[in-house]
Amino acid sequence: VEFYFVDKLDRNTILSNFGKKLRLIRLEKGFTQEQLANELGVEISQISRIERGLINSSIINLYQIAKILNIEVSELFIFEDL
Numbered sequence: 001v002e003f004y005f006v007d008k009l010d011r012n013t014i015l016s017n018f019g020k021k022l023r024l025i026r027l028e029k030g031f032t033q034e035q036l037a038n039e040l041g042v043e044i045s046q047i048s049r050i051e052r053g054l055i056n057s058s059i060i061n062l063y064q065i066a067k068i069l070n071i072e073v074s075e076l077f078i079f080e081d082l
Contacts, residue, residue, distance in 0.1 A: 016053035017079040022065065023051040025076070029069050039068045 026036055033051070037044040040061065049055045057065075066073040 012053065015056060017082055018057075018076060019051040019053040020082050021076050021079060024082070025069055025071060026051075029071075031069070036065070036068065040064055 026033070031039075033047045034044050037047045040047070042061075046055070050057050062073055062076065066076065
C-alpha cells in the first residue's frame, strides 16, 4: 500500500488554489458569496474563508457546491488556468 503525504506547504497551496478556482467559477456562474452561502445553508463568512484558502471544506460541501454551480466536482481542482 502506498500513501501520499501532503505536507503543510502543499496543503496551503491546494487550499489557496481551490479557493481561487471556486471564486472564479462562482463569478462565471453569476453567484455572489451571499447567494452561494444561502443555497449551501452556511454563513457568508464560510464561503469567504474557503475562497481565501483559510479553511478546508467537507466532501459534502464540495458535492453541494458543484451541484449548485452545475459543474463536476473535479472542475474545482483544475488549477492550470489560475
